[in-house]
Amino acid sequence: MTVPKEIIIAGGGIAGLTLALSLHKHGIPFTVFEAVTELKPLGVGLNLLPHAMKELTNLGLDAALIQRGIETKEVCFFTGHGQQVFTEARGRAAGYNWPQLSIHRGDLHKVLLEAVRERAGDDAIKLGHKCVKIEQDSDSVTAHFVDPTGMPLPSVRGSLAISCEGVNSPTRVAMHPREAVPRYEGTTSYRGTTVWKPFLSGASMFYLGTREAGKLVMYPVRNNVDAEGRQLLNWVVEVARPGEDTSRDWNREADISEFISAFEHCKYDWLDIPAVLRAGDKVYQYPLVDQDPLPFWSQGRVTLLGDAAHPMMPRGSNGASQAILDVACITKCLHNESDPVSAFKAYELARLEPTKRVVLANRDISPDAVLRLVESRTGGKRFDKIEDVISKEELADWQERYRQIAGFSVKELNATSADKSQ
Numbered sequence: 001m002t003v004p005k006e007i008i009i010a011g012g013g014i015a016g017l018t019l020a021l022s023l024h025k026h027g028i029p030f031t032v033f034e035a036v037t038e039l040k041p042l043g044v045g046l047n048l049l050p051h052a053m054k055e056l057t058n059l060g061l062d063a064a065l066i067q068r069g070i071e072t073k074e075v076c077f078f079t080g081h082g083q084q085v086f087t088e089a090r091g092r093a094a095g096y097n098w099p100q101l102s103i104h105r106g107d108l109h110k111v112l113l114e115a116v117r118e119r120a121g122d123d124a125i126k127l128g129h130k131c132v133k134i135e136q137d138s139d140s141v142t143a144h145f146v147d148p149t150g151m152p153l154p155s156v157r158g159s160l161a162i163s164c165e166g167v168n169s170p171t172r173v174a175m176h177p178r179e180a181v182p183r184y185e186g187t188t189s190y191r192g193t194t195v196w197k198p199f200l201s202g203a204s205m206f207y208l209g210t211r212e213a214g215k216l217v218m219y220p221v222r223n224n225v226d227a228e229g230r231q232l233l234n235w236v237v238e239v240a241r242p243g244e245d246t247s248r249d250w251n252r253e254a255d256i257s258e259f260i261s262a263f264e265h266c267k268y269d270w271l272d273i274p275a276v277l278r279a280g281d282k283v284y285q286y287p288l289v290d291q292d293p294l295p296f297w298s299q300g301r302v303t304l305l306g307d308a309a310h311p312m313m314p315r316g317s318n319g320a321s322q323a324i325l326d327v328a329c330i331t332k333c334l335h336n337e338s339d340p341v342s343a344f345k346a347y348e349l350a351r352l353e354p355t356k357r358v359v360l361a362n363r364d365i366s367p368d369a370v371l372r373l374v375e376s377r378t379g380g381k382r383f384d385k386i387e388d389v390i391s392k393e394e395l396a397d398w399q400e401r402y403r404q405i406a407g408f409s410v411k412e413l414n415a416t417s418a419d420k421s422q
């Protein structure tokens, strides 16, 4: 058994690698143990909200991320008929001190990985180490690992352990053995990417339709991917699929025939949506599943962070963003508290309630859910004037309520200085 007096980070995804960089900045020793043997640029696109970009800026990653992603300028909302409900500025265009960034998850992961290796050395990440159990006594933790064939690897002792193992975290299961099974909403999502010409502003994100009839979210995540100046467009379709599906595998492939019929009519002068979907690369299916918020995440010297702590439905661009906020908080707590167990409790106290509110908001009052309200008021029919259906104030209030819940209201966020202590 090796005996490092350091923090064991289980999981080298977005949360685990951001945590590594944050601890490294504060001189707190750590090692990341990741289950897979090779870190590949997996997934499709995601959005980093301005509060998460603030934290990534504090870690000196903003330039590298902005270079790879696209600063989102606006978000547009359309009904399933393609009628525009409203458009709202985002990121710096909305007055934030930090951008909102649309980026391929693989690009984000690569930037984090390269930074960890460059700053902390190759040894900071141990691949092929799947954590299966974490034990603790009064002054240490012992993590047990297996390799990809299931063969046991030498156990590792450390001072503390943080599970960044994502939605299927075994540490969460061990901490909450009687937790209910994941909650399936009755909707499944299909994710993909397509190389296409820029649409609208070239930095626009749009929501179209509702999950009952078929919903689409689309935004560009890479600029100039070829000589014609095309972009890589990320898209996510949500469609109602009654039944049970709690299989949370991010790499499950699917076929376009499972959802294309819901969008055949969506041919607009600004974008031929069925053509974009048809021209896509691989399609991945993921059920809209979350879990009821937990009563606690920390048990002595072990805690949960990111998706392991608060799996949420991927709406409102908060999956990665909330994980990054967790990192900023836990590092601050470890820095400020002399007793690490108290630090974990302080972190839990600070982050449990805010993330609980986001998990619950993502079920019914996420930014795009305003389109369900419009749909219910129009009975799914076309409208003559949107003002007859919903006022500008109500539309603005809907978005502001979500920003308040998720902690990225522009005035409040800008009022916080770029906290250099993180």
Ligand SMILES: Cc1cc2nc3c(=O)[nH]c(=O)nc-3n(C[C@H](O)[C@H](O)[C@H](O)COP(=O)(O)OP(=O)(O)OC[C@H]3O[C@@H](n4cnc5c(N)ncnc54)[C@H](O)[C@@H]3O)c2cc1C
Residues within 6 Å of the ligand: 010, 011, 012, 013, 014, 015, 016, 033, 034, 035, 036, 042, 043, 044, 045, 046, 105, 129, 130, 131, 132, 164, 165, 166, 167, 168, 169, 170, 191, 250, 251, 305, 306, 307, 308, 314, 319, 320, 321, 323
């Ligand atoms: C392959 C993949 C593709 C994804 N694609 C998308 C996407 O397209 N869009 C989107 O919005 N979100 C996607 N996500 C989820 C998104 O990354 C998270 O919601 C968010 O970034 C929070 O990150 P996290 O680090 O908590 O979890 P994750 O990013 O899921 O990272 C968890 C990490 O822990 C590792 N791990 C799991 N169990 C163990 C264990 N027992 N021991 C050691 N390591 C372990 C995993 O291999 C993974 O690297 C994807 C996640 C994964 C793993």
